[in-house]
Amino acid sequence: xxxxxxxxxxxxxxxxxxxxxxxxxxxxxxxxxxxxxxxxxxxxxxxxxxxxxxxxxxxxxxxxxxxxxxxxxxxxxxxxxxxxxxxxxxxxxxxxxxxxx
Amino acid sequence: xxxxxxxxxxxxxxxxxxxxxxxxxxxxxxxxxxxxxxxxxxxxxxxxxxxxxxxxxxxxxxxxxxxxxxxxxxxxxxxxxxxxxxxxxxxxxxxxxxxxxxxxxxxxxxxxxxxxxxxxxxxxxxxxxxxxxxxxxxxxxxxxxxxxxxxxxxxxxxxxxxxxxxxxxxxxxxxxxxxxxxxxxxxxxxxxxxxxxxxxxxxxxxxxxxxxxxxxxxxxxxxxxxxxxxxxxxxxxxxxxxxxxxxxxxxxxxxxxxxxxxxxxxxxxxxxxxxxxxxxxxxxxxxxxxxxxxxxxxxxxxxxxxxxxxxxxxxxxxxxxxxxxxxxxxxxxxxxxxxxxxxxxxxxxxxxxxxxxxxxxxxxxxxxxxxxxxxxxxxxxxxxxxxxxxxxxxxxxxxxxxxxxxxxxxxxxxxxxxxxxxxxxxxxxxxxxxxxxxxxxxxxxxxxxxxxxxxxxxxxxx
Numbered sequence: 001x002x003x004x005x006x007x008x009x010x011x012x013x014x015x016x017x018x019x020x021x022x023x024x025x026x027x028x029x030x031x032x033x034x035x036x037x038x039x040x041x042x043x044x045x046x047x048x049x050x051x052x053x054x055x056x057x058x059x060x061x062x063x064x065x066x067x068x069x070x071x072x073x074x075x076x077x078x079x080x081x082x083x084x085x086x087x088x089x090x091x092x093x094x095x096x097x098x099x100x101x
Numbered sequence: 102x103x104x105x106x107x108x109x110x111x112x113x114x115x116x117x118x119x120x121x122x123x124x125x126x127x128x129x130x131x132x133x134x135x136x137x138x139x140x141x142x143x144x145x146x147x148x149x150x151x152x153x154x155x156x157x158x159x160x161x162x163x164x165x166x167x168x169x170x171x172x173x174x175x176x177x178x179x180x181x182x183x184x185x186x187x188x189x190x191x192x193x194x195x196x197x198x199x200x201x202x203x204x205x206x207x208x209x210x211x212x213x214x215x216x217x218x219x220x221x222x223x224x225x226x227x228x229x230x231x232x233x234x235x236x237x238x239x240x241x242x243x244x245x246x247x248x249x250x251x252x253x254x255x256x257x258x259x260x261x262x263x264x265x266x267x268x269x270x271x272x273x274x275x276x277x278x279x280x281x282x283x284x285x286x287x288x289x290x291x292x293x294x295x296x297x298x299x300x301x302x303x304x305x306x307x308x309x310x311x312x313x314x315x316x317x318x319x320x321x322x323x324x325x326x327x328x329x330x331x332x333x334x335x336x337x338x339x340x341x342x343x344x345x346x347x348x349x350x351x352x353x354x355x356x357x358x359x360x361x362x363x364x365x366x367x368x369x370x371x372x373x374x375x376x377x378x379x380x381x382x383x384x385x386x387x388x389x390x391x392x393x394x395x396x397x398x399x400x401x402x403x404x405x406x407x408x409x410x411x412x413x414x415x416x417x418x419x420x421x422x423x424x425x426x427x428x429x430x431x432x433x434x435x436x437x438x439x440x441x442x443x444x445x446x447x448x449x450x451x452x453x454x455x456x457x458x459x460x461x462x463x464x465x466x467x468x469x470x471x472x473x474x475x476x477x478x479x480x481x482x483x484x485x486x487x488x489x490x491x492x493x494x495x496x497x498x499x500x501x502x503x504x505x506x507x508x509x510x511x512x513x514x515x516x517x518x519x520x521x522x523x524x525x526x527x528x529x530x531x532x533x534x535x536x537x538x539x540x541x542x543x544x545x546x547x548x549x550x551x552x553x554x555x556x557x558x559x560x561x562x563x
Contacts, residue, residue, distance in 0.1 A: 015434065020434070075193050080193065083419070
């Protein structure tokens with residue numbers, strides 16, 4: 001497995017990808033922990049996987065499609081909005097999106 | 102001994118009424134739950150109402166109380182997955198398995214504690230505090246279905262629903278001394294189960310008797326059009342399997358004893374002799390060492406978690422992402438890393454190739470043997486606080502179970518005795534859809550040993 005140098009910058013990038021606001025304490029803790037975890041799982045390199053196909057699911061089911069139909073478990077509007085923090089005229093309301101950082 | 106069928110029989114013959122039974126059960130739960138913390142939410146009002154109104158006991162689970170792990174969506178009943186992010190989430194629909202339980206007459210007692218988002222094997226990472234082990238309140242029940250396992254071990258009630266990704270039914274079942282059945286991946290619908298590792302997640306029963314596990318599995322299993330990964334294979338008659346009494350060739354692998362506590366090995370050897378006495382043959386097989394499963398599962402689980410937890414944006418339900426506890430954040434971060442450009446091949450893809458190796462290894466093994474037996478866990482229940490010492494605690498505790506889960510295989514934990522007052526578990530697992538054979542062997546072992554007589558001191562006989 002390739003060597004990865006973990007620094008605060010890399011951890012911040014991953015936090016951004018995961019949309020997580022981490023505290024500086026969490027950032028430094030993960031920066032310390034993640035290389036330890038990666039070295040603990042490095043033993044996978046001992047197994048030869050040349051010419052081995054990956055398995056993403058174990059059922060063997062291929063391309064299962066569903067007919068277009070009315071789903072009898074469809075929820076009504078009231079049920080759909082029941083747990084929402086903020087709604088506005090049958091819409092979920094969110095904060096404005098920020099692109100900068 | 103209380104089984105579902107005996108309970109139903111006592112209702113039918115009017116020896117008992119579910120309302121009286123269930124109100125007694127709630128009394129005992131309220132007495133013990135402050136120490137056990139097995140339940141997060143009780144469904145008392147509705148459960149008593151349903152019990153009071155019951156007149157017909159024809160349905161297979163009519164008036165049967167059952168505890169539900171808190172990661173199954175239950176309509177109009179709070180569902181948190183033990184995560185504060187979902188503290189006030191009340192699902193607008195039932196998971197398929199919940200619908201099946203209700204349709205068969207079951208009465209939901211409440212929602213049980215678990216590791217938050219099912220990330221762990223201790224129930225200590227619950228945002229609502231740890232569940233304790235009924236055999237020793239200073240110890241962990243295992244997890245992530247720890248609340249369900251502790252409830253069943255205490256008889257509160259002796260039937261529960263859990264879920265397993267790689268160990269979360271069988272490991273807490275082992276630490277709490279109960280039967281825990283993890284079906285073949287796809288045998289039971291995942292629809293409405295809060296997703297953890299979607300290529301592995303599987304609902305299954307925790308009970309005190311093999312018969313109850315078989316009965317519940319028969320009712321829960323089957324194709325579900327709302328879960329595209331559920332199998333269309335017909336559901337076997339698991340109740341018939343209880344009486345089959347076939348003789349099996351059982352595989353045993355030295356690699357599954359490495360690092361296992363000698364007291365557990367001793368207990369396992371006693372169980373092995375009992376199985377031999379019952380006429381089953383043992384054969385040595387070579388399996389891939391579980392130490393690789395720890396690493397493999399760490400990668401697969403983190404990767405699937407990082408993707409599954411993306412849906413929690415605080416918009417449609419739940420609180421903002423800042424409400425995630427540290428364990429969830431830790432797992433998402435590593436998952437994002439193993440899936441990211443430049444590292445995908447080295448970690449995620451490599452892991453999925455090793456998954457193929459494990460599947461092939463089991464396929465070879467099952468050409469020689471019918472089923473495989475091993476200890477379920479390397480140690481008995483550890484003390485509260487132990488899970489915090491290692492970010493891979495769960496993976497290490499589940500090391501003897503992970504490979505079979507990764508391959509999608511079914512398995513069961515059976516209690517085989519106590520060591521220093523703590524339960525020891527034996528696992529039986531087999532090829533895809535071999536639940537019938539597993540139940541058959543498990544029942545033979547149960548009949549011979551009556552392991553259900555092992556109980557904690559606070560056990561409540563309903």
